[in-house]
Amino acid sequence: ETGVTQSPTHLIKTRGQQVTLRCSSQSGHNTVSWYQQALGQGPQFIFQYYREEENGRGNFPPRFSGLQFPNYSSELNVNALELDDSALYLCASSLKSTEEETQYFGPGTRLLVL
Amino acid sequence: GDSVTQMEGPVTLSEEAFLTINCTYTATGYPSLFWYVQYPGEGLQLLLKATKADDKGSNKGFEATYRKETTSFHLEKGSVQVSDSAVYFCALSPYGNNRLAFGKGNQVVVIP
Numbered sequence: 001e002t003g004v005t006q007s008p009t010h011l012i013k014t015r016g017q018q019v020t021l022r023c024s025s026q027s028g029h030n031t032v033s034w035y036q037q038a039l040g041q042g043p044q045f046i047f048q049y050y051r052e053e054e055n056g057r058g059n060f061p062p063r064f065s066g067l068q069f070p071n072y073s074s075e076l077n078v079n080a081l082e083l084d085d086s087a088l089y090l091c092a093s094s095l096k097s098t099e100e101e102t103q104y105f106g107p108g109t110r111l112l113v114l
Numbered sequence: 115g116d117s118v119t120q121m122e123g124p125v126t127l128s129e130e131a132f133l134t135i136n137c138t139y140t141a142t143g144y145p146s147l148f149w150y151v152q153y154p155g156e157g158l159q160l161l162l163k164a165t166k167a168d169d170k171g172s173n174k175g176f177e178a179t180y181r182k183e184t185t186s187f188h189l190e191k192g193s194v195q196v197s198d199s200a201v202y203f204c205a206l207s208p209y210g211n212n213r214l215a216f217g218k219g220n221q222v223v224v225i226p
Contacts, residue, residue: 006157033213033214040219041218041219042118042205042216042218042219043158043216045213045215048212092158092214094212096212101207101212102148102160102163103207103212104160105150107157108156108157
């Protein structure tokens with residue numbers, strides 16, 4: 001059983017550019033959530049994808065968008081990058097059920113915007 | 115809205131000391147509660163969880179009890195090791211909605 005993987009591990013972009021981050025969910029999981037973790041802070045929920053549809057969104061602007069593919073992998077896209085977008089971006093996968101769903105996190109992608 | 119509050123500041127202690135990290139929460143309904151650990155340069159690892167009142171989560175010598183009356187989920191370990199040095203995050207997941215709300219985290223440094 002493979003865990004959650006993310007790519008790339010590190011990325012440097014300049015203000016105004018666009019970026020795409022990728023996540024492969026843990027085997028058997030059908031839900032992917034994305035979080036932004038600024039330096040010294042706890043992760044903040046961006047959005048969640050289930051069955052290729054957005055299933056909940058946190059307090060992030062529309063320039064943060066995502067996709068989920070039939071194999072349950074996911075992408076996070078950020079347009080018009082700002083300096084404050086510099087953070088660790090974490091992907092978490094889970095299996096949606098009627099009971100509690102535990103989220104398992106990948107190692108993250110560290111984005112630096114200059 | 116739902117939120118988690120962790121005690122302020124880093125925690126520095128000697129090897130084999132007793133560790134407590136306080137966590138309180140605000141939520142409607144009956145959330146699930148979690149502790150995650152983040153080692154330097156890595157993502158988050160689930161340490162333990164509890165899904166209902168009075169449940170005790172435990173793993174690797176760490177324990178936390180879901181206290182509904184005090185809305186708390188304090189993390190404890192009886193004898194810490196240098197390898198326990200990491201950042202610890204308390205989090206909640208509202209019932210029927212698995213978006214996690216995290217506290218700010220506590221840096222734990224264990225000195226040999």
